[in-house]
Amino acid sequence: xxxxxxxxxxxxxxxxxxxxxxxxxxxxxxxxxxxxxxxxxxxxxxxxxxxxxxxxxxxxxxxxxxxxxxxxxxxxxxxxxxxxxxxxxxxxxxxxxxxxxxxxxxxxxxxxxxxxxxxxxxxxxxxxxxxxxxxxxxxxxxxxxxxxxxxxxxxxxxxxxxxxxxxxxxxxxxxxxxxxxxxxxxxxxxxxxxxxxxxxxxxxxxxxxxxxxxxxxxxxxxxxxxxxxxxxxxxxxxxxxxxxxxxxxxxxxxxxxxxxxxxxxxxxxxxxxxxxxxxxxxxxxxxxxxxxxxxxxxxxxxxxxxxxxxxxxxxxxxxxxxxxxxxxxxxxxxxxxxxxxxxxxxxxxxxxxxxxxxxxxxxxxxxxxxxxxxxxxxxxxxxxxxxxxxxxxxxxxxxxxxxxxxxxxxxxxxxxxxxxxxxxxxxxxxxxxxxxxxxxxxxxxxxxxxxxxxxxxxxxxxxxxxxxxxxxxxxxxxxxxxxxxxxxxxxxxxxxxxxxxxxxxxxxxxxxxxxxxxxxxxxxxxxx
Amino acid sequence: xxxxxxxxxxxxxxxxxxxxxxxxxxxxxxxxxxxxxxxxxxxxxxxxxxxxxxxxxxxxxxxxxxxxxxxxxxxxxxxxxxxxxxxxxxxxxxxxxxxxxxxxxxxxxxxxxxxxxxxxxxxxxxxxxxxxxxxxxxxxxxxxxxxxxxxxxxxxxxxxxxxxxxxxxxxxxxxxxxxxxxxxxxx
Numbered sequence: 207x208x209x210x211x212x213x214x215x216x217x218x219x220x221x222x223x224x225x226x227x228x229x230x231x232x233x234x235x236x237x238x239x240x241x242x243x244x245x246x247x248x249x250x251x252x253x254x255x256x257x258x259x260x261x262x263x264x265x266x267x268x269x270x271x272x273x274x275x276x277x278x279x280x281x282x283x284x285x286x287x288x289x290x291x292x293x294x295x296x297x298x299x300x301x302x303x304x305x306x307x308x309x310x311x312x313x314x315x316x317x318x319x320x321x322x323x324x325x326x327x328x329x330x331x332x333x334x335x336x337x338x339x340x341x342x343x344x345x346x347x348x349x350x351x352x353x354x355x356x357x358x359x360x361x362x363x364x365x366x367x368x369x370x371x372x373x374x375x376x377x378x379x380x381x382x383x384x385x386x387x388x389x390x391x392x393x394x395x396x397x398x399x400x401x402x403x404x405x406x407x408x409x410x411x412x413x414x415x416x417x418x419x420x421x422x423x424x425x426x427x428x429x430x431x432x433x434x435x436x437x438x439x440x441x442x443x444x445x446x447x448x449x450x451x452x453x454x455x456x457x458x459x460x461x462x463x464x465x466x467x468x469x470x471x472x473x474x475x476x477x478x479x480x481x482x483x484x485x486x487x488x489x490x491x492x493x494x495x496x497x498x499x500x501x502x503x504x505x506x507x508x509x510x511x512x513x514x515x516x517x518x519x520x521x522x523x524x525x526x527x528x529x530x531x532x533x534x535x536x537x538x539x540x541x542x543x544x545x546x547x548x549x550x551x552x553x554x555x556x557x558x559x560x561x562x563x564x565x566x567x568x569x570x571x572x573x574x575x576x577x578x579x580x581x582x583x584x585x586x587x588x589x590x591x592x593x594x595x596x597x598x599x600x601x602x603x604x605x606x607x608x609x610x611x612x613x614x615x616x617x618x619x620x621x622x623x624x625x626x627x628x629x630x631x632x633x634x635x636x637x638x639x640x641x642x643x644x645x646x647x648x649x650x651x652x653x654x655x656x657x658x659x660x661x662x663x664x665x666x667x668x669x670x671x672x673x674x675x676x677x678x679x680x681x682x683x684x685x686x687x688x689x690x691x692x693x694x695x696x697x698x699x700x701x702x703x704x705x706x707x708x709x710x711x712x713x714x715x716x717x718x719x720x721x722x723x724x725x726x727x728x729x730x731x732x733x734x
Numbered sequence: 735x736x737x738x739x740x741x742x743x744x745x746x747x748x749x750x751x752x753x754x755x756x757x758x759x760x761x762x763x764x765x766x767x768x769x770x771x772x773x774x775x776x777x778x779x780x781x782x783x784x785x786x787x788x789x790x791x792x793x794x795x796x797x798x799x800x801x802x803x804x805x806x807x808x809x810x811x812x813x814x815x816x817x818x819x820x821x822x823x824x825x826x827x828x829x830x831x832x833x834x835x836x837x838x839x840x841x842x843x844x845x846x847x848x849x850x851x852x853x854x855x856x857x858x859x860x861x862x863x864x865x866x867x868x869x870x871x872x873x874x875x876x877x878x879x880x881x882x883x884x885x886x887x888x889x890x891x892x893x894x895x896x897x898x899x900x901x902x903x904x905x906x907x908x909x910x911x912x913x914x915x916x917x918x919x920x921x
Contacts, residue, residue: 311744375755383747387740417755421762436766439849440808440906444781447769451762512855514776 217719226321229313230719231298236616237320238295239609243685245287245327246602250678252280257640257674259657260667273657274342275334281345282363285463286370287327289597292605293466294377297405300612301381303710303717304399306390306726311383319376326369333359344655346456349437349448353429360430364423371416378409378416385409390709392728396490399708400483403490404469407497411458411465414501419455422448446511453504461500464564464596465493467604468535471557473708474611475539478554479546480705485538486733492531499528509580518577525575529568536565551703552626556607559599559634567595570645585655588648594641598677599634606633606684613688614702618716619695625687632680639673707732776859780851782901785869786862791827794890798823801861801888804902805834811907813838813846813874818881826890829864833881834903838874846872848882848903857899860892871908 218224218233228234255276259267268276298316302309310316333340338358343351352360385406389398398406425436425448435441437448468489476483483489505513505521513521539561548554570592574580583589606629613621643666648654652663659667698715712730713721738746773781801824803817814837824830838844848868852858863869867882874880888899 312748379748379751379755382751383744386747387743413751413754414758417757417759418762418765421759425763425766439904440847440908444769444773447766450769451765454762454765512778512780514778514856517776517778 227317229309229317231302231310231313231316232616232717232719234310234316234320235295235297235299238291238298241320241323242288242292242295242605243688245283245291246681247685248331249280249283249288250681252276252283253674254678256280257671260659261671262668263659263661263664265658268657270657271339271342274344274655275340277655278341278344278347279330279334282330282341283327284597285345285459286367287323289463289601289605290374291323293405293408293463293601294374296401296466296470296605296608296612297377297381299616300710301384301402301405302388303713303721304402304708305385305388305393306709306722306731307384307388308720308723310380311388312380315376316380319373319380322369323373326366326373329362329369330366333357333362336362346452347426348452349426349429349445350439353426353437356430361427364427367423368420371420374412374416378412381405381409382413390722390725390728390731392731393709396487397731397733399469400472400486400489400493401466401469404465404472404493407493408462408465411462411497411500415455415458415462418451419459422451422455425451446508449508449511450505453507454501456507457504458497458500460593460596461496463601465496467560467564467601468493470604470608470611471539471560472535474553474557474607475542475561476707477611477703477705478551478557479543479548481542481546482707483538484541484544485534488534489538492534495531496528499524499531503528506575506580509577510584522575522577526572529572532568536561536568551610552621552623552630553607553611555627555630555634556603556610559630560603560607563599563603563637564596567592567597567600570595583648585653586648587644587652587654590654591641591644591648594644598641599637603633603637609684609688611703612710613691614698615710615713615715615717617691617695618698618714619691620698620702621687621691621695625683625690629680629683629687632683633677636673636677636680640670640677641673643667643670643673774859776856778855780853780855780858782850782852782858782861782863784863785866786864791829791862791887791890793825793827795825797826799826799888799892799896800898801830801886802898802900803832803834804900806902806904808904808906811846811905812840813844813905814879815846815903815905824888826888826892829885829887831883831885833883834867835879835881836872836874836905837879838876841876843873843875843909844907845909846874847906847908848872849906851902851904853900853902854896857892857896860889860896861899861901862887862889868903 218230219227225233225237255268256273259273298310336359341347341357341360341363343356385402428434429436429438435443437443437445439445472483472489503521503525505517506525509518570588574583574589574592610621610626647663647666650663652659700714701711702715709726709730712726772778774783800821802821803819805815805817807813807815815834817832817834819832822830822832836846850868852861863884863886865883865885867884872880872882
């Protein structure tokens with residue numbers, strides 16, 4: 207470790223307070239990533255309850271109301287607790303190192319934006335132990351289910367969402383300020399790694415829509431406790447309004463969970479194909495286009511709710527338009543691999559699986575975008591299969607790919623490649639056995655969010671549950687790999703991967719506690 | 735810009751972003767009136783507009799439109815609630831009076847509020863109400879029964895393809911609500 211002897215550049219403090227008081231972007235990145243992994247296991251446990259109940263028709267293990275609590279909590283914990291914090295953790299660790307900055311622009315706020323998260327999720331999870339039970343109205347918390355008919359614990363849910371929103375907004379402000387203001391000399395915008403670009407755009411999305419989410423839960427709070435009628439038809443409100451406001455947040459939100467994944471994949475594929483990324487500029491513009499389009503497609507979640515025909519057509523075509531910039535990205539990744547000297551280490555395996563399986567999820571999204579067809583698919587397991595294909599082998603696989611890719615940089619040790627590959631193959635098989643049959647279930651008409659189902663759905667549910675247990679259990683391998691890698695292993699070089707490009711690979715492994723206290727040599731900054 | 739210190743630049747960026755945050759929080763709330771305006775213009779969601787208070791319509795005799803009436807109780811509402819005339823045929827511009835019957839079968843007084851919805855949605859903006867029981871709340875004593883009237887006409891500009899429209903009322907129990915003002919807006 208090439209630590210400087212200036213007393214401003216000391217190493218980490220000792221003990222628990224190191225983590226409580228830390229303003230170091232690497233510490234906070236690690237906190238986010240560990241927190242996210244804990245939430246991944248918690249949300250996964252809820253999913254295991256769901257799959258166990260659906261293992262065979264009939265009600266075996268849980269009450270229907272508890273089943274609804276499980277689907278709701280699974281969605282909320284995975285979206286807000288696992289996927290989003292994982293990407294914020296990656297951003298904290300990598301963005302300063304990628305743009306040659308000493309830390310994030312607002313380190314104290316960074317500490318705060320992490321440390322309010324455990325409180326939000328403690329509050330949300332505590333509802334499971336309350337008499338009224340956890341929220342049971344689905345992660346989309348449609349009114350009036352979440353207002354007039356909600357369990358009393360809904361207020362805990364509302365405040366938890368407020369805190370999560372505040373955390374995301376602070377994190378995003380920090381990322382934007384860092385990227386705009388802390389880049390090393392020579393790091394022009396169009397030389398930034400795509401992970402930085404995608405996060406910059408994601409941060410803008412977050413700033414635009416998290417306040418809308420805060421607004422909608424505030425309206426719920428008022429309806430429930432202060433007698434207003436935003437969503438209460440009896441008092442002159444409209445429950446459909448809830449869906450418009452929610453999805454105005456909700457659709458950009460799903461891109462918030464995938465754009466940083468695009469950045470990760472755009473970093474990994476060139477490394478293991480040993481070629482420069484194909485079409486860097488088009489990648490940037492495609493990301494920006496997807497972000498823009500995300501604001502004008504929200505009502506495709508509401509085709510069956512009722513809309514003028516012109517509205518249905520507009521939202522259908524606008525949604526299909528998103529396939530164009532997304533297609534640009536997929537073709538660019540494939541073109542990057544084309545005639546590259548590829549090797550298949552674990553991060554690359556996850557990245558390739560991402561490209562294939564995310565594209566499948568994208569295609570089912572196109573099917574759902576077709577308004578007349580959506581009347582058939584709406585609220586069936588086809589929708590469940592679609593968004594799990596883009597979120598699990600999409601967003602989650604990219605987070606795992608990123609973990610394997612940068613783990614040697616973080617810990618200074620190589621991870622166990624055999625265990626990593628085992629984790630990949632079990633996850634890959636598990637995820638497909640889990641979600642692929644759900645397409646068939648949905649097309650055959652099985653509705654989502656039900657604890658029991660008609661007999662004809664039994665076989666595919668049985669297969670899906672087996673895949674679920676396999677996928678769930680294999681995630682413990684990841685935990686073993688990470689702990690083993692933190693504790694020891696083959697020493698990693700600074701470069702780590704033969705084909706890796708970028709400023710983070712010019713630093714020692716493990717990355718020193720303080721990096722780029724003096725800006726890097728501009729000669730090290732290459733066009734992507 | 736060149737002369738600005740990094741700290742000053744950061745605080746400028748943060749201030750601007752905070753403005754966006756506050757603005758978008760406000761925008762979330764602005765969507766509420768915006769939604770009502772859009773519903774009013776497009777008839778989105780089958781919402782009918784408020785009391786018609788313009789010049790008397792002129793009947794157009796060469797077209798006939800069937801208007802059907804439906805009634806349903808929202809969850810927990812125990813009144814008897816049915817249209818007296820399930821269906822009428824009118825010419826555009828022809829003013830018609832129909833009525834619904836409501837009875838409170840309980841041994842306690844209650845207050846009801848009817849909320850209208852029109853199918854097909856795009857017909858909503860052409861259904862003009864001169865008078866409607868849905869413009870105010872309806873208190874009923876124990877066992878009391880009332881006939882509640884609607885005086886309406888169908889606007890002559892209604893598209894040719896619409897020959898039949900359905901006006902449905904959901905009746906809500908608002909006994910425990912304190913709704914201020916005598917008329918609820920955006921009816």
